[in-house]
Amino acid sequence: MTTETLPSYTRNFTISTEVFHKPGLDIYSQMIYIVLSSCTADSAAITLSEIAEKGRMTEKQTVKAMQLLVDEQLIPHKLFRKMIGEFQDDRLSWAAKGLLTYCKEHTNITIPELLSLSDQSGEDEHSIRKALLELERNGYLEEFPELSKIAN
Known part of the structure; x- marks a missing residue:
């Protein structure tokens, strides 16, 4: 009887x-x-x-596949965000990405302050709410619970 040993790169999971x-x-x-x-x-x-290399696909295909896994709640959104960053998430509009960047730089921003931004740009309050909704729907407002309130 022979005993076969598995190569060191073999792993059971x-x-x-x-x-x-x-x-x-x-x-x-x-x-x-x-x-x-x-x-x-x-x-x-x-x-x-x-x-991407292990999955034998492009990075773009990998990001899309991971987005589906997040949407189906099979992998945590935090892992997804950490791996790809906000700017590779094509579920977000540029308005939402810009608003997220602003919120990260101004972590203590209040809802009235955020809404007053509409006076400083061509965006109206509805556009800001729409961008917040995008961020909420895709899991980006977890660290901004106060802003989640306005998205709803």
């Missing part, structure tokens, strides 16, 4: 089969889920380009 039963997920999202699941506990250390 378990993933939830839930990813295969979500009708909205494409093969790219499923592959990214498998790649992320195969990473060790320090998966936050893996880069977008490494995930």
Whole structure:
């Protein structure tokens, strides 16, 4: 009887089969889920380009696939944000990205102050509310609970 040893790069891991039963997920999202699941506990250390390489896809395809996984709540939004940053998230308009950047620089901004910004630009209050709604819907206002109130 011979005993075969596995190469050192072989790893056993378990993933939830839930990813295969979500009708909205494409093969790219499923592959990214498998790649992320195969990473060790320090998966936050893996880069977008490494995930793309392991998943055999472009970085743009990887971002889209990760967006679907976030939308289906299969990976946390914080991991997604950390890996790609706000400006690669094409679910957000430039108005929403600009507003998010402003809010990050002015972390203690109040709702009245934010709405008064409409006087300083060509944007009206409705546009600012619309951008806030985008940010809320896509999970970017988690660290700004006060601004979440106006989005609703």
